[in-house]
Amino acid sequence: MLAVVLVFMCIVASRAKLVPGRVQSVVELVIDFVNNSIIANTLGLKDGKRFAPMLITMFVFILVMNLTGVVPGLNLAGTSVIGLPLLLALWTFVTYVGAGIRKHGVLGYLRAETMPPGIPWPIYILLIPIELLQVVVIRWASLTIRLLANMVAGHMMIVVFIGMTHALLFSGDWIIAISPFAGVMAIGIYGFEIFVAALQAFIFTMLTAVYIQLATSDEH
Template sequence: MAGLVSAQMVLASGPNFPTINDFLPPEILFQGTPFALNRIVLIRLIMTVVILLVLGITTMRAKLIPGRWQGAVEWMLGFVRNNIVYEVMGERRGKRYVPMITTMFMTIFLFNLCEVIPGANIAATATIAMPLVFAFWTFFQYWIAAAREQGLGKYLRHELIPKGVPLPVLIIVLPMQLLDVLVVRPVSLMVRLFANMLAGYFILELCLAAAQYFLVNVTDKLMMPLGGFMLIAALVMTLFESFVAALQAFIFATLSTVYINLSYPEEA
């Protein structure tokens, strides 16, 4: 009977589960000014400073024979250059975009990784602002590439009017193609990154909240195995979200490179 009463109390109070309000935190610095910062914006700024410091210090201390740290940084830079940019665009085209795609990949990866870093506990890309910025960056770059390499008129004819499509079908295809170029590409980039990091945050925080509640807040020992299970699930999710952080950065960088490459004429 005591165990039943305890279980009812657990269900009545419940763990402190995450809510959408976690993504609308109060301002903690410069309140009431145009420069007001909340927790998520502060995490972005701190991580940006960390990225710049790491790359700056690594560059200043670079040696001809790299050590482990320099080797790891150079491996990441080489991975983006060779396995994303050059793999999609080739070396001749890709050289122009290596700095952009490398910046995009490293920033998204480390911003995503904030979700599992103690003290941050939320991905800096889990709100719509940062995915939107990166998506628009890609959007502007493939339009600039199209205007420079083949002219906007020729690019639009190529994209909107596929070869061999009959006129009656073209009436349907043309608006769909225009929607793809103007809306679907940037929105798909934005939503994919945002939705994955948002969902990952909720799942991980649900596991952690349940684990804390059943192991710390509940005195009934019958609930402890459930708490232990949720703790193991949280640890597994932490490792999985670390993988997702890298995977989403890779997908975003690769698709951005593909979209920019599509702006070049086929014969180039």
Template structure:
């Protein structure tokens, strides 16, 4: 349900923004354009260059906002859990990136060319390939998607658990504890509010990291050398 809410929110915000777009933007349109320009210029073009950056800007932007909205539900009242704090969504997002960079690499170099390009980096003495190529196989086909899943899941799950513990402790200390223990409820409440703000920061940071890594993996797949 939380994931459906986040997906509907993304669609509504951007559909409304597109339909109300004006030559002189208002605050809402300016905020959306800032987000789009950030993804396009600071992530896609910065990592992939002008040509490939423009080509992949739409998918990188989509990934950034999808991860951001699925993350931010963890601090939305009455939702209170990030859509990415359960493993299914991180796996889906990582598989999307995985299929994307593999398919784009194969499309540019062909199957054999892509395997040579990715698993046998140029400029390396041939005997070194005995050690290097197995590492590259693990990195390209296993470690990249696995680290995307684990990084996103672990960060969002940890934040959810910290918030749950702090506010559960606050509720217990205020309403169940007796005597001087009630005073500690104020401490756990302040700690919970601090973690709430930190969780907003982490939600945005993880969306940025996921988008950056998507751009980096694409760059490693489609450029001549890496």
């Protein structure tokens, strides 16, 4: 799927025209959606332009790998195997930590993340370890688990309802009459999985942009 997307994007880019055709319009629609709905609203124009290549690539990659779960012959989302969500989450972690250190320096970044202003000093004793754990572990771990769990759950639901339809259809009893209802549910879950695939790509990319914004902002 990665090779297919790379070849497809290269072909579209090489044939790009001022007045886009249907295929180019679809690609530009996806790029504009990420730019306007995620990047511009979260990072603004200056930082948004800087991180746009990463965020657009991330969105398209996650979307395509999520949709492999509903492609006949593949039947398993690439992101339902922990390696891909973990790799993407670590990419996010390295990016926002690197951006924060570049903006504030090492000590300045740690201070900005773990010591928000306006809090009584004794509270920092509890707050600093919690905030540090969130920056170092919780953010990328939650990104990994959220994406993985959603795609695994969707795959399992499709398998369960298709298996139920098959079992009822060949049961050889009056219960065979229920099989069409299970089949309809399987088709419904199939459509819902497409929606979840797009939604999870959006959420993952949006959270990545938010974490970058938190790391590079002057005040929290």
